[in-house]
Amino acid sequence: MNIRSAPRTLAAATTALLALGGVAACSDDAAGTDPQRVDVVAAFYPLQFLAERIGGDAVKVTNLAKPGAEPHDLELNPGQVGDVSQAELVVYLKGFQPNVDEAVEQNAGDRAFDVATVQPLRDAAAGGHEHEHEGEADATGEPHAEEEGGGKDPHLWLDPTRLATVGDRLAERLGKADPERAADYTARAATLRTELEKLDGEFTAGLKTCQRREIVVSHTAFGYLTERYQLEQIGITGLSPENEPSPQRLAEVIEEAREHKATTIFFETLVSPKVAQTIADQVGAKTAVLDPLEGLSTDGGDYLSVMRTNLQALRTALSCS
Numbered sequence: 422m423n424i425r426s427a428p429r430t431l432a433a434a435t436t437a438l439l440a441l442g443g444v445a446a447c448s449d450d451a452a453g454t455d456p457q458r459v460d461v462v463a464a465f466y467p468l469q470f471l472a473e474r475i476g477g478d479a480v481k482v483t484n485l486a487k488p489g490a491e492p493h494d495l496e497l498n499p500g501q502v503g504d505v506s507q508a509e510l511v512v513y514l515k516g517f518q519p520n521v522d523e524a525v526e527q528n529a530g531d532r533a534f535d536v537a538t539v540q541p542l543r544d545a546a547a548g549g550h551e552h553e554h555e556g557e558a559d560a561t562g563e564p565h566a567e568e569e570g571g572g573k574d575p576h577l578w579l580d581p582t583r584l585a586t587v588g589d590r591l592a593e594r595l596g597k598a599d600p601e602r603a604a605d606y607t608a609r610a611a612t613l614r615t616e617l618e619k620l621d622g623e624f625t626a627g628l629k630t631c632q633r634r635e636i637v638v639s640h641t642a643f644g645y646l647t648e649r650y651q652l653e654q655i656g657i658t659g660l661s662p663e664n665e666p667s668p669q670r671l672a673e674v675i676e677e678a679r680e681h682k683a684t685t686i687f688f689e690t691l692v693s694p695k696v697a698q699t700i701a702d703q704v705g706a707k708t709a710v711l712d713p714l715e716g717l718s719t720d721g722g723d724y725l726s727v728m729r730t731n732l733q734a735l736r737t738a739l740s741c742s
């Protein structure tokens with residue numbers, strides 16, 4: 422055997438074994454085989470929330486992302502790859518977690534439901550915060566875009582109405598996997614839609630009249646939310662959370678925060694607040710949490726309660742009436 426190819430060969434052999442279910446029993450949270458319930462694997466928290474609310478007690482949901490862990494760069498252990506290969510339905514968002522995408526491609530086949538296919542994703546650069554800054558022409562003449570160019574924005578769950586539509590499609594998929602209970606799934610999706618539309622109404626009303634509309638956030642997770650409620654996000658980092666922005670980016674964000682008289686620099690529960698604190702100190706602002714809900718923090722709650730906390734934080738930061 423060629424030594425160099427050994428790791429890859431070993432990995433392929435492991436994958437094959439897992440596909441047969443030989444190792445899955447070692448996992449603490451293996452999807453298992455409950456004949457009464459549909460085994461669903463969800464790739465991260467908002468998809469777990471949907472599957473649990475719509476599946477009710479007819480499903481057993483395993484979340485691949487652990488509570489309190491940032492899910493973008495999630496790595497799967499062999500037991501979790503086993504869960505993916507044994508699940509009756511895998512709910513994931515292609516383009517959000519590369520390691521999940523790979524495991525799904527290799528092990529889930531047509532049992533996978535990619536929620537990114539429900540509605541077209543927004544372009545990462547669309548609606549980004551861009552404008553000519555009066556009185557200080559940019560030396561390079563380039564528009565100062567806060568977003569990296571290209572690519573799609575995966576953070577669709579931060580628009581409650583989009584999440585409701587994903588829920589409707591998920592109910593259909595569950596109904597195909599478990600036809601006897603299809604009507605239950607449809608009914609629970611409709612109930613959830615009502616709750617999400619109520620939340621949407623609260624956001625619309627609560628953010629209607631505000632003194633400012635720009636929010637300075639840790640990473641640009643809030644594009645769907647800002648688009649829906651006519652806000653603008655200024656991201657310290659881009660579509661993925663990173664610990665350290667470049668010194669140039671830091672200087673730009675400080676300038677933006679000053680120009681838009683930001684009272685609050687937002688940070689996330691699952692990422693260090695250090696950089697947000699640095700910027701806040703520079704511009705004389707406070708820091709506060711704006712939760713992108715990629716995972717639940719250890720404070721608990723659920724999608725609806727965390728979103729309502731987010732709304733209060735936004736209303737305070739933007740001085741909404």
Ligand SMILES: [Zn+2]
Binds near residue numbers: 493642660661713715
């Ligand atoms: Zn993100």
Ligand SMILES: [Zn+2]
Binds near residue numbers: 550552681
């Ligand atoms: Zn600006």
